[in-house]
Amino acid sequence: MTETKTEDRFKEATSSEIDDADIAKDRAALGVWAASRSQELLSTATPEAIRNFAHGYGDDNPLYTDPAYGQATRWGGQVAPQIMAAVLNAPLRGDKLPKELRGGSYRGIHAFVSGGTWDWYRPIYPGDTLYSFSGLESVEEKESEFAGRSVIRVLRDVKMNQRAEVVGVYRTLVIYTERKKAREKGKYSTIEDPSYTKEDIAALDEIYAAEKVRGAEPQFWEDVVVGDDMGKMAKGPLTTTDMVVFHAGGYGFVPYGLKTGRLAWKNRQRIPAFFIDNEYGVPDVAQRVHWDSEWAKAIGNPRAYDYGVLRECWIHHFLTDWMGDGAFVVRQHDEIRKFNYQGDIQYLTGRVDGKRDEDGMALVDVAVEVRNQRGETTAQASASISLPSRDKGAALLPDVPKDLQRDAVRMFERHGELLKAQS
Template identity: 25%
Template sequence: MTNTSLKDATLDCSELDQHMGKPMAPARMKEPLHNNDFRRWVQAMHYPNLLHYDHDFAAEGRYGRLVAPQSFAVAADDGHGAVPACVGKIPDSHLIFGGDEWWFYGPKVFGGDSLTNEKVPFDYSVKETKFAGPTCFQRGDNNYYNQDGDFIAKQRSTTIRYRADLALEMGAIKDSEDDPIWTPEQLEELETKKYEYIKMMHDLGHGKRYWDDITVGDELPVRIIGPHSIASFATEWRAYLFTIWGGTHRPGMDMESFGFTKEMAGHENDPVMEKDNPEWTDGAYFGPSRGHLFPHFARKIGMPRGYGYGASMGAWILDYLAGWAGEWGQVVHCNSSYRGPAFTGDSTVMTATVEDKLVDAEGRNIIQVACKMTNQLGNTMATAKAEIELPKK
């Protein structure tokens, strides 16, 4: 394809309009949640907060038992929260996550709860990008409820849908196909820096981080995770309940109906195939997520090597902010925009600065922060704005 034809390239989004605002089949779990679901999640998300995995610590805390982290809701979905944001066929396309906006309404998630996700396509727009020419930015809502009908959280996901051939032609994501090399000394220094955030959570313990003590301009402790690898991404994938055979009521989505290229479509969430040959229903082995774990397929959709999950990036940010807030605080709103994925071999660095403090219309004591996520070279991976509720003295 020549540069001239790139100017004339189009993206067929004609099917999307008929789906906007129409509820889809909800995501439903088959069995109540177990504490080990929370433990598996925080381990996969590199979030060693004792409140979510250590029985003895949690028993002495606010809830008297293990509680799920705020980021956990998406683990109970049947597709990373992406499904209502990718409904409708765009021929010969692929997608990556573009961002997540979260609202939290207060109820917590405990062992024994069952979650349902009400999914509703929201809107879309088509813009020209350096990544793949005409690109569709599509949004969809995920409304998470527990078994009592309590509204736990809303996740408004953004997917970036594009023609794989144009992404390959334009080659906008320029990075090495080889992982960076870390020296033993660099890895030791990285582990030391990673522990500083973990120690901050230990030092806070069951204590309260008071709104009164926060000043505009304060910087949150740096959180570092990585270096990422195929193994760490696979561990993340397995923490999402829908990736477990028989874990959820399958909605029976036809991935080819979304317009994914044939080699990336597969049988993910196919209830019939799950009974026949469940390996074919795993999106990481066969299907739309195989590019994350297999560099050969990553390069087919415009990525230089294995790369991480957008939904996990959102969880990293939520965990970062919630871990700082402590068990007496909570994230009430967070709007994250993803600029580029985590690649294998890279580390991820999260920083945040307090931009404002206020009492909102509901009488909550709120801290507003701006968050930034970069890799070890300082390249921006994501930005976020968030509101965190803290207790008052």
């Protein structure tokens, strides 16, 4: 069989293998925290940015999208979906780390998000600018079923606002695989393309029509029963448009980014390994696996597929629709189990697993499952939610650990010192 131009260029550009030196650099960098100097696509949560981010993953909750609506809630105005902290970042000034403590670069190695854990402490209001300091929390080398040798890294990002208040901590699990071996395996190349009838789409539309934002109706802790069904939500079928809308909503994929024209040329000079020729011989971003099915096939997948962080947002959407305006997600842990390919539908369901009183917070623990139209579990999650109580009143926010808040203040003080020295 004759290979396509894309496959030929894949062979030329993706013979990279994981370098032992990168793993050694990672191990030297464990537990070293540094100011994040990245300028995300968004840094400040303006009312429009909040609305557009929510719309970027399909959320029309008026608490996030209508500035006037929030005035009647406990928050006193519009707030952002808590998971918006993932895409907000302004450059934080800090001392530059020595090269030997910056971790491995893994240039030319395919990376994908396999899951993450959020611990949230404070809401995000319009006008809040988020900064972060981050570092490598763990690194593990293993043999992957999909791609042979792989490296699993957990990256910790501490997000704080302009008052040095810790908003949340995000731990991202990222898997690095050798593309060449991924292609040779070809495990997923036999998955058939989906095909839907008008009746199939009508059945999907019925699910969309039945979805509801709980909103102003309180979800009281006393009324929740262990074993409760949390309802059903649909997402899909996945299209290239979904990827475009998610990026337009604020997902910048920093530090790589999406650029055009002269800015794309500059980006190619900065990170040439991130660009691989397409079928026309044009250098294009490696992350086009999320919208270019031919490129996705070249690395062993049947079609283009979504971002793990997009499914994290979908799970968060499911939680916030269920919990109502007055609640607060304390923790969300999710695991991405399978790819979500173009044309796939994802169905989110959940149940209440437990109730507890912790430090005065009326908490419920829930489990969420994400399954595609083939009946496969593609993601799963657990979450803890602080609910309002008939006896205790409004849902409480968790206390920020003292050492974490101290680190945030120290980092922000250094930021101010460096700004002052520059002026």
